[in-house]
Amino acid sequence: MSHLQPIQLKEVTLHKLMMRLKSPFSTSFGTFQDKEFFVIEAVGESGLIGWGESVAFSSPWYTEETFKTNEHMLEDFLIPLLLENPVNHPDEVSERFLPIRRNNMAKAALEGAVWDLYSKQLGIPLAKALGGTKKEIDVGISIGVQDTMNDLIQLIEGYLEEGYKRIKVKIKPGWDVEVIKELRRNFPSLPFMADANSAYTLKDIELLKQLDEYNLLMIEQPLAYDDIVDHAILQKELKTPICLDESILSFEDARKAIELGSCQIINIKIGRVGGLSEAKKIHDYCKQKGIAVWCGGMLEAGIGRAHNIALTTLDQFILPGDTAGSSRYWERDIIDPEVTVHNGQIVVPDTSGIGYEVNREVLRSYTIETKTFS
Ligand SMILES: O=C(O)CCC(=O)C1=CC=C[C@@H](O)[C@@H]1C(=O)O
């Protein structure tokens, strides 16, 4: 089909899902195991279907959005705006959403479905539609805070046996320097990094400097979730590269952070920045500026995971991301085939769109409610 064909949605269905993680995930903010989210099914005029997934959690500890704010924004603002008129390209979706402030995860969920539909209309993989070229991508694994050091070491050993080559651990006050020191002692050459999810302030500068001894790949979001100024001060004091996650909600945020020297690396999460088009803009800018990027995770199910895989095929994604295999999270993922990791790599699907089929039966088994808008 011609790429000039506009994308007109006929109807959009919100599937409200509840999926239980195989094991609880703990951060500096607390622990959770049940994930509520939306799968978005966008049906085009042609009958082709685009899929999206909302990544906000049930409570607003990571960003201000929640599963329920996503529902409100999608139902009352975003879906009606998109049903109104066609778009010629998925990049126009974020322009259409400009009158609505933030709510990036809600926007990204719907925009992701449009990107999938667009690439299916063209009959090409989403990765290719985005301009990605990699045939396989390198991935690592992110491990939540554990009860004991022993638990953490055992988990890491298990994941290394599965072939993961980069490990990310969570740190928080009281679970930091000693943990990192112990890990480095146990795994002298392991590429690993620490994510603080904003658990520190500049008062902790001496403590954070101690981490320089352990050759971390990076320290992710040590300071406030909305800060780029203190991070610039901290980066000047640290040898370890700072990676920003929570602080970067848009291309403009990325530009300013790089300008200030607040980080050397950016974790790009599609949901956090409002969609694939914005993610690509940040990627392109980072490439121009020589800033490494990698794809973060939000404990996604298969559809969100597939979008992450497609994005990671862009060439500035030079560091392994958090997109682990389906089995790290779920007893049964909602896609066929499930995402598998061999030797720390995922083979990028080469069929059209996200490249995985949604398994309707599995989808139904996790569904609490569905609503259709036309
Ligand atoms: O496996 C994944 O999807 C990555 C999980 C992960 O590390 C995170 C998910 C969501 C919020 C955070 O705790 C953390 C992160 O900040 O990157």
Ligand SMILES: [Mg+2]
């Ligand atoms: Mg993070």
